[in-house]
Amino acid sequence: MPSVLITGASKGIGRATAAEFAARGYRVIATARDPRTLDDLDVAERLRLDVTDQGSVDAAVAAAGEVDVLVSNAGVxxxxxxxxxxxxxxxxxxxxxxxxxxxVAQAVLPQMRERKSGRLLFVSSLVGRIVLSGNAAYAATKWALEALAEALAIETGPFGIHTTLLEPGSVSSGALDAPLTYRLPDDPYPALAADSLDRSSALSVEEVARAIADAAALDEPPLRLPIGEAATALLAARKAAPDDVPFVPGA
Structure with a gap:
């Protein structure tokens, strides 16, 4: 029975992903900063893991034992x-x-290298490749994650470790229902990402969870995997767009 460790499993995509992997027969190690939020999840292990705390990460990975798949999902x-x-x-x-x-990836890599097998699945975003107004800080963290994960794919591929960046578009996870927002006095920048998003086509967390679990089962997974029609279309358009043309705001 393969094992999967999931960060940020207390709610949203992480919680749905834990349930999806459990339904597929994986040994699921669900983690969150407060493991009490995991009590009603039907999984093998519920562990405390704060991705910003090295001691917490080390303790959780030691308690988890063998990890075949890492789903790195925790985010703000x-x-x-x-x-x-x-x-x-x-x-x-x-x-x-x-x-x-x-x-967290660094913590699980030694055992994966020793076994010469493993999967690193990073929950990135459509905005890991493009930027929306008012969402630059979050997008920047995902752009940086994509660079690091691409390097990981190059470095760890010879050890039989597959790395994939999952790139969903808008997801009805609740994260943008009432997001923390910063504005200047007499705000000259009124347009923010949450104001302009079309949520009518937002993916459910269950749809994203199924795509993540499907990616874990691929024999030769891609480095980047858009999730949903909107993300697929927008990223294809971004790839096709030339970089050597003048930037026209609002175009």
Whole structure:
């Protein structure tokens, strides 16, 4: 029975992913900063894991035992124009979304290298490849994660370890229902990502969870995997767009 360790399993995508892997017969190690939030999940292990705390990560990975698949999902978000975004808050996002994701990957890699097998699945985002107004800080953490994960794929591929970045578009996870938002006085930047998103086509957390579990089962998984029609179309358009044309705001 393969085992999967999931970070940020207390709610949203992480919680749905834990349930999906359990339904498929995996030994699921669900983790969260407060493991009491996992009490009603039908999984093999419920562990405390704070991705920003090295001691917490080391203790959780030691308690988890063999980990065949890592689903790195824990993350936070805020909205704000770049000028309005407190640098300390940007650093907080990097600490969790980027450094935290790599911290957990580093912790499971030694055993995967020794076995010469393993899967690293990073929950990135459509905005890991594009940027929306008011969402630059979150997007930047995902762009950075994508660079680090791509390097991991190159470095650990010879050890039989597969790395995949999952890139969903808008997800009805509740994260943007009432997001932390920063604005300047007499705000000159009124348009924020949450204001302009079309949520009518948002993916459910269960749809994203199924895509993550499907990716874990692929023999030759891609490095990047868009999730949902909107993400697939937007990323294809971004790839096709030339980089050497003048930038026209609002175009």
């Amino acid at each position: 978000i805020f909205l704000g124009a770049v000028e309005a975004s407190p640098v300390a808050e940007i650093e907080r996002l990097y600490a969790q979304n980027t450094a935290g994701a790599i911290r």
